[in-house]
Amino acid sequence: MTVEQLQKMITEAKKENDVCILAHSYQTRAICEVADIVGDSFRLSVEAQKVKNRKIVMCGVHFMAETAKLLSPDKTVVIASDEAGCPMAEQFTPEQVLEFRKAHPDYAVVSYINTTAALKCVTDVCVTSSSAVEIVGRLENNNILFIPDKNLGAFVKSAYPEKNIVCWDGGCPVHGKMTAQDVLRIKQKYPEAKFLVHPECPPEVCENADYIGSTAGIIAYARKSDAQQFIIGTEISITEQLSCEMPEKQFFNLSKRLICSDMKITTLVDVYNAVCGTGGMEITFDADTAAKARHCIDEMIRLGG
Numbered sequence: 516m517t518v519e520q521l522q523k524m525i526t527e528a529k530k531e532n533d534v535c536i537l538a539h540s541y542q543t544r545a546i547c548e549v550a551d552i553v554g555d556s557f558r559l560s561v562e563a564q565k566v567k568n569r570k571i572v573m574c575g576v577h578f579m580a581e582t583a584k585l586l587s588p589d590k591t592v593v594i595a596s597d598e599a600g601c602p603m604a605e606q607f608t609p610e611q612v613l614e615f616r617k618a619h620p621d622y623a624v625v626s627y628i629n630t631t632a633a634l635k636c637v638t639d640v641c642v643t644s645s646s647a648v649e650i651v652g653r654l655e656n657n658n659i660l661f662i663p664d665k666n667l668g669a670f671v672k673s674a675y676p677e678k679n680i681v682c683w684d685g686g687c688p689v690h691g692k693m694t695a696q697d698v699l700r701i702k703q704k705y706p707e708a709k710f711l712v713h714p715e716c717p718p719e720v721c722e723n724a725d726y727i728g729s730t731a732g733i734i735a736y737a738r739k740s741d742a743q744q745f746i747i748g749t750e751i752s753i754t755e756q757l758s759c760e761m762p763e764k765q766f767f768n769l770s771k772r773l774i775c776s777d778m779k780i781t782t783l784v785d786v787y788n789a790v791c792g793t794g795g796m797e798i799t800f801d802a803d804t805a806a807k808a809r810h811c812i813d814e815m816i817r818l819g820g
């Protein structure tokens with residue numbers, strides 16, 4: 516069977532089973548082509564609320580399917596591959612946060628949306644990479660614990676030197692391994708290129724950037740810019756996506772090592788089985804977890820506008 520034949524079977528099965536497929540931008544091109552919506556994690560969850568289908572198949576990692584379920588509790592939400600987890604989302608436990616809260620009752624706990632539902636239950640407000648600076652700026656409390664990504668936390672901290680922002684030693688194992696050497700090497704090769712980078716990269720990488728922002732922000736910058744060459748400092752799928760969308764411009768990876776193996780676990784066969792109801796894993800929550808975890812997402816929406 517060819518990739519095209521399998522994609523056709525998925526498209527037909529979607530209609531038969533009343534399914535909407537959501538794919539994170541880091542998924543393979545073949546999966547993005549059969550998806551109804553492609554985007555970053557928060558956009559997918561927000562769009563999921565608007566779709567009419569009774570079932571959502573999430574092609575991404577576990578916390579994304581959880582967030583979609585929290586925002587669309589009446590829909591059936593299935594993650595296409597139950598093995599697809601984000602190592603950063605699971606770096607800390609709710610018990611560690613509760614212990615911190617007990618010792619520091621005057622701190623607000625801010626979590627990147629890339630966290631488990633269990634961690635969201637002990638969080639005051641969630642943020643995305645595109646909203647983190649804005650939301651932290653709107654918090655009245657100047658004492659903040661920011662988890663789990665210390666690099667995104669450092670980026671936020673640089674915007675508010677007057678705030679006391681504590682970051683734990685967590686982060687994305689993919690973006691976090693980029694170095695200043697990687698930047699030097701690629702900039703020497705393409706000295707005219709604009710350097711666009713995700714804030715999950717370390718500060719010594721971000722400090723050389725022309726733009727620091729979320730996946731959606733990087734794509735928007737490249738669309739608007741008159742520049743012809745860009746170095747992309749985030750997962751390598753975005754470089755491919757941008758090259759297909761703007762063939763007149765040139766896009767280069769900061770490094771080929773910027774590849775998320777968890778995002779690449781899901782296959783077209785997984786998607787087909789999840790759509791047909793013979794594979795994947797349904798996400799469910801008890802009422803208490805659903806209410807507590809949803810609270811910090813509602814706060815993010817309220818503070819983010």
Ligand code: SF4
Nearest residue numbers: 601602603687689775
């Ligand atoms: S790129 Fe990093 S943060 Fe994103 S899913 Fe992979 S490990 Fe998690």
